[in-house]
Amino acid sequence: MREPSILVTGGAGYIGSHVVKELLERTDRTVTIIDNLSTGTRERIAALETIAPQPGRIDFIEADLADFARIESIFRAHRFDALIHFAASIVVPESVQNPLKYYMNNTVNTTNLIRLANEYGVGRMIFSSTAAVYGEPEEVPVKETTKTAPINPYGMSKLMSERIIRDAAAANDRFRYAILRYFNVAGADMNGAEALEAIDPRIGQSFPDATHLIKIAAETALGKRPKMAIFGDDFKTPDGTGIRDYIHVDDLADAHLAALEYLQRGGASDIFNVGYGHGYSVREVIDVMKRVSGVDFVVEQAPRRAGDPAVLVSDNEKIRRTVGWEPRYDDLAKICKSALEWERKLP
Ligand SMILES: NC(=O)c1ccc[n+]([C@@H]2O[C@H](COP(=O)([O-])OP(=O)(O)OC[C@H]3O[C@@H](n4cnc5c(N)ncnc54)[C@H](O)[C@@H]3O)[C@@H](O)[C@H]2O)c1
Structure with a gap:
């Protein structure tokens, strides 16, 4: 055996x-x-x-x-x-x-x-x-x-x-x-990188019809999509767009x-x-993707989708306290940049 x-x-x-x-x-x-x-x-x-x-x-x-x-x-x-x-x-x-x-x-x-x-x-x-x-x-x-x-x-x-x-x-x-x-x-393998410029993922998200915001933003930054949409800008959040815990x-x-x-x-x-216990709005994610990619891609406004809550953020106290888990990459720029660098490697 x-x-x-x-x-x-x-x-x-x-x-x-x-x-x-x-x-x-x-x-x-x-x-x-x-x-x-x-x-x-x-x-x-x-x-x-x-x-x-x-x-x-x-x-x-x-x-x-x-x-x-x-x-x-x-x-x-x-x-x-x-x-x-x-x-x-x-x-x-x-x-x-x-x-x-x-x-x-x-x-x-x-x-x-x-x-x-x-x-x-x-x-x-x-x-x-x-x-x-x-x-x-x-x-x-x-x-x-x-x-x-x-x-x-x-x-x-x-x-x-x-x-x-x-x-x-x-x-x-x-x-x-x-x-x-x-x-x-979201994001892709950090491969030991600390600095944004050093990120070089070996694996990442490849699912073709992904509905994930950060992957879609990376695809749009790289010109794989001509534009992307924000679904709803009239939520009760500071900038009106939905907030998620990435x-x-x-x-x-x-x-x-x-x-x-x-x-x-x-x-x-x-x-x-x-989760990280805090969130970012759709607009914040798009702004960070634009910044890390250096591309001011086209973003359109679209109506809300059914079943999308305004804010979805975790309370992560329990896993931190009971299991002792501590996140290392609680940084939207690292999430976006790793997704972008992985997307660049995909056909
Ligand atoms: N991606 C997310 O944001 C997210 C969020 C919450 C929960 N999850 C959960 O995490 C898990 C992994 O998700 P993911 O994003 O890596 O998806 P994924 O599609 O990349 O991975 C799923 C894997 O399971 C395999 N698979 C599916 N059905 C199978 C079967 N019947 N027999 C053998 N293999 C099978 C697929 O080939 C694939 O490799 C899922 O259970 C999903 O529900 C994902």
């Missing part, structure tokens, strides 16, 4: 690959990635293999979580002591058009994974959840105790998964979890390592918001 390794589903995706990078650079663990490459890419796996300080640290298996027999055979052949579960479908408008895809891929496949984790004695699970479980929150900053009320199937598919994880853990005292509710994830993907990745250590030292199962 091999040494225990960490199973990462969705490790060929945006956030998963950044977490694998941190596991390779900051621990001596071996990592098994399961990904069906539906939105993940082989290029990221290749980049991670280059980043790995020793050969053999990553084992990439192309497989679909819906293929239960195949996934079970992977659990049988390995010894996993922890599971970090990123694999999911993540496009909110698509979840409204095709809800069953979301319940199958996000909720059913997660349930099957938990079942296997329990049957094969995997003691710890970190789950990628989202601020979308809060819907249009009743209070801001949003605490973990703020009422959950998803307004789309994507958010609901994640909330249902959370519930299933909690129930499974309540019935099995050898299975503990950390559910991380991410706020707005977190650098490397800090989010660190939160996973910190949560893993927390569970390892006996920490209790829990749910944590992961």
Whole structure:
């Protein structure tokens, strides 16, 4: 039997690959990635293999979580002591058009994974959840105790998964979890850079039809889009545009390592918001992207979109206090510049 390794589903995706990078650079663990490459890419796996300080640290298996027999055979052949579960479908408008895809891929496949984790004695699970479980929150900053009320199937598919994880853990005292509710994830691999000019990412966000503001602003700065839109300038915020809590993907990745250590030292199962605890408006993001790119790109005004709250900002006290996570890149210029430099490398 091999040494225990960490199973990462969705490790060929945006956030998963950044977490694998941190596991390779900051621990001596071996990592098994399961990904069906539906939105993940082989290029990221290749980049991670280059980043790995020793050969053999990553084992990439192309497989679909819906293929239960195949996934079970992977659990049988390995010894996993922890599971970090990123694999999911993540496009909110698509979840409204095709809800069953979301319940199958996000909720059913997660349930099957938990079942296997329990049957094969995997003691710890970190789950990628989202601020979308809060819907249009009743209070801001949003605490973990703020009422959950998803307004789309994507958010609901994640909330249902959370519930299933909690129930499974309540019935099995050898299975503990950390559910991380991410706020707005952005940016790309800092690759050790401190200064803005030194940022040279090896991995980043590649999803083609992204609806993420910072990626769209980077694409527009580079002329990949002729212009971009601000959806709504009549919110009750200082400049009228929506405010979001943008977190650098490397800090989010660190939160996973910190949560893993927390569970390892006996920490209790829990749910944590992961954000910076403060936000920036759409206009501020665009201004910073213009500044770091040196391009005064075209921005148009458009009506509000349904379901967009004015302000969505986390209260991150709990993860800081309980887990001991401290962000390193709480700086909008670094987030924008890393996204821009990554975007420059994409075709
Ligand atoms: N990007 C964000 O801003 C954000 C915010 C909140 C939560 N999340 C959550 O973080 C996780 C990762 O998101 P991301 O932005 O890296 O997305 P992504 O699409 O880049 O990554 C998802 C990965 O999962 C893989 N995958 C999907 N379905 C699979 C299946 N059935 N079997 C095997 N592999 C499968 C994809 O190929 C991809 O590599 C998701 O669970 C998402 O819900 C993301």
